[in-house]
Amino acid sequence: MHHDNNPFSLQNQQDYQQWRERKLAAYPPLLPIVAIQNPYQLTEPEKFSMIETLQKTNIAMYALDAQLEIDKPLLRALMGQFGLTRIDRTLTASEDGITALQVENEGERQEYIPYTDQPINWHTDGYYNALDQQVYGLAMHCVRPAQAGGENALLDHEIAYIHLRDENPKYIEALMQPDAMTIPANVQQGQEMRAASIGPVFSVNAQGRLHMRYTERKRNIVWKKDPTLSAAVQRLTELLHSDSPYLLRHRLAPNEGIICNNVLHNRTGFSEGDTVAQQRLLYRIRFYDWVVSDASP
Numbered sequence: 001m002h003h004d005n006n007p008f009s010l011q012n013q014q015d016y017q018q019w020r021e022r023k024l025a026a027y028p029p030l031l032p033i034v035a036i037q038n039p040y041q042l043t044e045p046e047k048f049s050m051i052e053t054l055q056k057t058n059i060a061m062y063a064l065d066a067q068l069e070i071d072k073p074l075l076r077a078l079m080g081q082f083g084l085t086r087i088d089r090t091l092t093a094s095e096d097g098i099t100a101l102q103v104e105n106e107g108e109r110q111e112y113i114p115y116t117d118q119p120i121n122w123h124t125d126g127y128y129n130a131l132d133q134q135v136y137g138l139a140m141h142c143v144r145p146a147q148a149g150g151e152n153a154l155l156d157h158e159i160a161y162i163h164l165r166d167e168n169p170k171y172i173e174a175l176m177q178p179d180a181m182t183i184p185a186n187v188q189q190g191q192e193m194r195a196a197s198i199g200p201v202f203s204v205n206a207q208g209r210l211h212m213r214y215t216e217r218k219r220n221i222v223w224k225k226d227p228t229l230s231a232a233v234q235r236l237t238e239l240l241h242s243d244s245p246y247l248l249r250h251r252l253a254p255n256e257g258i259i260c261n262n263v264l265h266n267r268t269g270f271s272e273g274d275t276v277a278q279q280r281l282l283y284r285i286r287f288y289d290w291v292v293s294d295a296s297p
Contacts, residue, residue, distance in 0.1 A: 046062075061259075064255040127197070140258045159246045
């Protein structure tokens with residue numbers, strides 16, 4: 001593995017321990033929800049508060065005026081102020097790459113769990129993407145919550161890394177294998193819509209940042225046959241289903257949103273009412289960018 005002076009190198013225990021100590025000491029017990037007055041032009045304190053939380057936890061939450069009419073240009077303008085500009089356009093996203101997640105009862109989208117009211121297991125976004133098109137940044141904006149349910153849980157992937165490395169560094173070694181996790185090709189009616197994606201769970205990118213691709217799904221996934229890897233995945237699963245204080249649970253209210261460096265997250269199932277106001281609508285945008293860490297004023 002490269003980056004010898006990187007805390008994520010298993011050969012570099014000293015930098016890892018220093019980084020780990022700083023990370024855990026700075027980790028806030030609660031994440032603030034930053035009230036934003038004008039999403040087109042953040043104030044310095046608004047932006048500073050969000051960047052500060054992102055630097056500590058890889059996650060930030062914000063709230064816009066609940067009466068504000070949300071459109072896609074507004075969301076793009078808001079995200080651009082955090083260096084999030086290169087949008088990943090998925091199979092089911094609209095042409096601008098901004099996905100409206102809501103229950104779909106017809107068409108091809110209804111085949112995909114995010115377009116149903118079913119719970120979504122733990123994952124990072126774009127885990128099936130090609131390795132040169134990894135999703136580093138993720139934004140989720142709630143226009144309307146469901147009548148009941150639809151809560152998200154989030155876990156900073158760096159915390160998951162610490163948890164596993166502290167228990168057994170060989171877990172990290174196994175999860176960093178270049179063929180640890182394979183998502184088979186998406187083939188529909190004999191046509192390959194997306195090639196197979198073979199890669200590691202944890203990796204370190206060219207900027208020395210830790211990245212994670214993971215899904216808890218049981219179908220359409222092939223784990224490398226490796227006892228240490230199996231044990232690592234089992235321990236990760238146990239962490240995700242534990243009562244760890246690092247697990248953040250939040251049900252987004254109207255015009256609340258999350259910006260993150262593609263951390264682990266899930267969603268509970270939900271139920272809707274008959275009126276539009278009781279039907280969940282969430283905008284999701286995936287980026288090839290990290291949230292810029294030098295954006296603080």
